[in-house]
Amino acid sequence: xxxxxxxxxxxxxxxxxxxxxxxxxxxxxxxxxxxxxxxxxxxxxxxxxxxxxxxxxxxxxxxxxxxxxxxxxxxxxxxxxxxxxxxxxxxxxxxxxxxxxxxxxxxxxxxxxxxxxxxxxxxxxxxx
Amino acid sequence: xxxxxxxxxxxxxxxxxxxxxxxxxxxxxxxxxxxxxxxxxxxxxxxxxxxxxxxxxxxxxxxxxxxxxxxxxxxxxxxxxxxxxxxxxxxxxxxxxxxxxxxxxxxxxxxxxxxxxxxxxxxxxxxxxxxxxxxxxxxxxxxxxxxxxxxxxxxxxxxxxxxxxxxxxxxxxx
Numbered sequence: 001x002x003x004x005x006x007x008x009x010x011x012x013x014x015x016x017x018x019x020x021x022x023x024x025x026x027x028x029x030x031x032x033x034x035x036x037x038x039x040x041x042x043x044x045x046x047x048x049x050x051x052x053x054x055x056x057x058x059x060x061x062x063x064x065x066x067x068x069x070x071x072x073x074x075x076x077x078x079x080x081x082x083x084x085x086x087x088x089x090x091x092x093x094x095x096x097x098x099x100x101x102x103x104x105x106x107x108x109x110x111x112x113x114x115x116x117x118x119x120x121x122x123x124x125x126x127x128x
Numbered sequence: 129x130x131x132x133x134x135x136x137x138x139x140x141x142x143x144x145x146x147x148x149x150x151x152x153x154x155x156x157x158x159x160x161x162x163x164x165x166x167x168x169x170x171x172x173x174x175x176x177x178x179x180x181x182x183x184x185x186x187x188x189x190x191x192x193x194x195x196x197x198x199x200x201x202x203x204x205x206x207x208x209x210x211x212x213x214x215x216x217x218x219x220x221x222x223x224x225x226x227x228x229x230x231x232x233x234x235x236x237x238x239x240x241x242x243x244x245x246x247x248x249x250x251x252x253x254x255x256x257x258x259x260x261x262x263x264x265x266x267x268x269x270x271x272x273x274x275x276x277x278x279x280x281x282x283x284x285x286x287x288x289x290x291x292x293x294x295x296x297x298x299x300x301x302x
Contacts, residue, residue: 039214039215040197040211040212041195041215043193073185073193073195075152075154075181075183075195075197076152076183076185078154079152079153079154079183080152083154084154085154085181113217113301114298114301116192116217117217117294117297117298117301118298119188119189119192120188120192120194120217120294121291121294121295121298123188123189123192123194124186124188124194124287124290124291124294125287125291127186127287128283128284128287128288128291
């Protein structure tokens with residue numbers, strides 16, 4: 001039986017924890033103002049209106065709209081901005097409700113699932 | 129896809145092999161935040177409740193991007209799994225055959241939630257501590273659940289493990 005150090009050691013480092021508590025950024029809310037929280041793989045992108053209004057937005061809203069000049073997932077936004085994933089899900093839904101972000105839900109339509117899995121299998125096999 | 133497993137079992141390494149972007153890390157999702165907010169008085173003391181969730185991404189074709197979410201496999205992080213498995217094609221539970229116990233909570237959760245999953249034994253130093261049949265028995269997984277050995281440091285090997293899960297998902301998709 002080997003007792004060697006496992007080579008698969010997790011190598012990511014926890015980012016420093018912000019002194020600002022998460023609930024402050026959402027005004028104490030755990031739900032978006034007008035919508036259900038988003039899937040973490042949902043794709044988002046700023047709308048022309050979002051870009052036009054960037055100067056009027058406050059810190060986190062502005063950071064998100066700025067970062068989303070291309071399609072990007074909610075999870076990536078959280079990571080890049082070092083924000084709590086739960087907070088980003090709420091802020092993004094708020095911004096979408098204001099017409100400042102486009103949201104494409106990352107979820108697959110149930111009926112297409114089989115066809116999608118087949119494509120993923122083909123795609124992964126091709127880059128194997 | 130969800131990659132679950134105990135600490136130090138090779139999740140981040142596996143995600144990194146397949147991802148086109150450097151593995152990104154973020155903190156725990158809404159359910160955890162909600163739990164903290166429900167008891168606002170206690171929030172200032174809750175400074176250590178966040179947990180790292182790491183993820184990578186690979187473009188499958190012009191239209192499909194596959195995300196890989198690595199999540200700790202311990203029971204106490206189970207609150208994250210519902211968020212992660214929603215819309216997931218499947219899950220790979222990575223286990224170290226010397227520490228099979230670490231795999232139980234994730235296996236149990238995916239079985240109960242009906243998420244198609246497979247188990248990948250990360251072969252540290254190429255050593256398998258138990259027969260595959262014994263591992264299957266010990267983890268109490270059914271005959272049709274994929275059980276493969278792989279090396280989390282090897283890209284092809286990781287992709288093969290993911291493919292085993294995806295074929296299983298396809299079989300279950302009807």
